Amino acid sequence: MSMDFAPPKYAQVMRAIQERIESGEYAPGDMLPSETQLVRELGVGRTTVVRALQTLAMQGWIEREHGRGSFVKGRPESEAENVRPGLTAAEQGESADSLIEVTRVPASRHVARLLGVAERTPVIVRKRVARQADLVSAVETVWIPLEIAVGTDLEKAEPLRGGIRRHLQAVKHLRFDHITERLSARKPTKDEADLLGSSNPVLGVTATVHDPAGNVLLAMSLVLPGSLHELEDVYKVR
């Protein structure tokens, strides 16, 4: 029995309009067909059309003006283009040659604060390097509280091919809700300089991953060579 789900109609309407915008049929600045016209053309109720149009407006595809009509703005520059180093690190799969060490150590003052546990509580540490074209592009250290890691492969010294996020989701149903990152520029430590092959300034990113209730699931430190254009961010102004 193949149970295939049809997406809801308002989503279908959104898709249809998005495709017409991307194909150029509706060019930026053009007025869209009125709600009534779309109702007739697509054979759905106005409720559905309105919901689709309002959602598109929220996402930045179109602009709606009371009394005038809806107008094409263009494909929104998706915020997904932003670089999210913490998320990237948590999703990236590990490989044998990138994983440096997996140990259990007492939490330092700093790590304990990040994780919200008592100092010297044992935590799992996974350390690895990320490479791009044979060059080390980041040194990543992840700290995981024992109660999170128990029952998972996080303490095993084998590479997690699917990445940490996927593993925690699959094995323990832990959901990532949001990530906090703090950023600084500094000189690399000796270890970091060795791994990166340079002692030029680095970007240091400290990230904590939270579940929907705000509890810290794990903490990370990312060390990126500071060269140029490492991180890009696009945001809308109010």
Add this chain to the structure above:
Amino acid sequence: MSMDFAPPKYAQVMRAIQERIESGEYAPGDMLPSETQLVRELGVGRTTVVRALQTLAMQGWIEREHGRGSFVKGRPESEAENVRPGLTAAEQGESADSLIEVTRVPASRHVARLLGVAERTPVIVRKRVARQADLVSAVETVWIPLEIAVGTDLEKAEPLRGGIRRHLQAVKHLRFDHITERLSARKPTKDEADLLGSSNPVLGVTATVHDPAGNVLLAMSLVLPGSLHELEDVYKVR
């Protein structure tokens, strides 16, 4: 004739629920009254209640689970807490002791690329320092194309007390739509080190401000001492 507008009902419903969450009447984890109950209690249609609840869910106040109910998550950590150096710089008012220089120079290759103009096109440069508790906390350089600056006070060597954004909005109706930032860690140049009073690594932020059509209104370079916790970012995971 005092024409006062009542906010739409769905907004009133949202407000009511937000207030109950903030007052603690609805605690995090609690189940909200069902849609039907809210309909009866607030005397509005279900359409209205549903719209309010779905909007609250999008904004992160609550979570809705099909077949179970709606549950309080808490006041959403507004993304407004994120540090947006480019936006801050464009909105901050200038003062006499922070403004260093206002000149007109031919655009360097780098600046020309940012602004999307030909190399050596004359542009306005405004340079200033930001201070926190008498310490220089940033060195900011702004480049403005002549056609943007014409008719404004941007080329005058007097501090813009209201900030650049407000000035451009008031004088030329230019709307800021989004800002692109690129980030790097590097050693400060000699000039920058002198101003900052240190030659420790710095965070370099290159930002461009765009109008709704995507045109570049101005470009900025921000140099921040790299110490620690300079920039913080919180983002939701899918």
Add this chain to the structure above:
DNA sequence: CTCAACCACTTGTGCGGACGAGTGGCGACT
């Protein structure tokens, strides 16, 4: 005791209709 059917409750989606309010064009009146 076990388990499946059932039921009451929840949210998700969809419809048609209604009225309000903003916009712009056209024509009639001044």
Add this chain to the structure above:
DNA sequence: AGTCGCCACTCGTCCGCACAAGTGGTTGAG
């Protein structure tokens, strides 16, 4: 020529209803 009012059209909001679908407790057959 200018201006005013009307009207057709747009989107904004709201309602009541209907049915689908997910969840969890109760009930009754085995």
